[in-house]
Amino acid sequence: GNSVTQMEGPVTLSEEAFLTINCTYTATGYPSLFWYVQYPGEGLQLLLKATKADDKGSNKGFEATYRKETTSFHLEKGSVQVSDSAVYFCALSSRGGGNKLTFGTGTQLKVEL
Amino acid sequence: EAQVTQNPRYLITVTGKKLTVTCSQNMNHEYMSWYRQDPGLGLRQIYYSMNVEVTDKGDVPEGYKVSRKEKRNFPLILESPSPNQTSLYFCASSSDRNTGELFFGEGSRLTVL
Numbered sequence: 332g333n334s335v336t337q338m339e340g341p342v343t344l345s346e347e348a349f350l351t352i353n354c355t356y357t358a359t360g361y362p363s364l365f366w367y368v369q370y371p372g373e374g375l376q377l378l379l380k381a382t383k384a385d386d387k388g389s390n391k392g393f394e395a396t397y398r399k400e401t402t403s404f405h406l407e408k409g410s411v412q413v414s415d416s417a418v419y420f421c422a423l424s425s426r427g428g429g430n431k432l433t434f435g436t437g438t439q440l441k442v443e444l
Numbered sequence: 445e446a447q448v449t450q451n452p453r454y455l456i457t458v459t460g461k462k463l464t465v466t467c468s469q470n471m472n473h474e475y476m477s478w479y480r481q482d483p484g485l486g487l488r489q490i491y492y493s494m495n496v497e498v499t500d501k502g503d504v505p506e507g508y509k510v511s512r513k514e515k516r517n518f519p520l521i522l523e524s525p526s527p528n529q530t531s532l533y534f535c536a537s538s539s540d541r542n543t544g545e546l547f548f549g550e551g552s553r554l555t556v557l
Binding site (some may be wrong): 335341363365372373374375376377407420422424430433434435436438 | 450469475477484485486487488489492502512533536538541543544545546548549550551
């Protein structure tokens, strides 16, 4: 079956530091890949997505590239802000699987001044 | 404002006392679903609905029921709650059945004693 593995958190960074959150997946076929973000006390929001190999999703300074050869979709940001503190979820949906998402366990990011 | 609204946001109840968590969306979305979020497990899908009167099981449907009598509403029913249903519940909706782009509610934290 499908599965998503994320790095354990929490990740604590200073403001303006470089961020990488690792995500690898197992799936049959060619899934679509997503990063969702959950700010404290809120529901999840779609941050970015990629639907095929070598696609790069980007939004709000965050980027992730769909790497089929390494089955990875790592999230990166060049300079984090305190306002980026949240829990980040990597997820996939199988082609033809509708909107059913398989989520990773989430990685908490804390950004300090 | 486009939103998915869940009620109640917080609930403490006792084993066996039937409860309903309501979910309503104002975006005219056809697709709606319920997830539960547990530490170390990420989000897991409980039920989903492709349209009015069309519902189907997700990965963890045991102990839950749903209905979809109107397009905007998708209530989650726990007929006889048990402590293992203590969790954070999210309702989500989407305008498309296959994009994986979900709009989430703010969550309902349920404790079953």
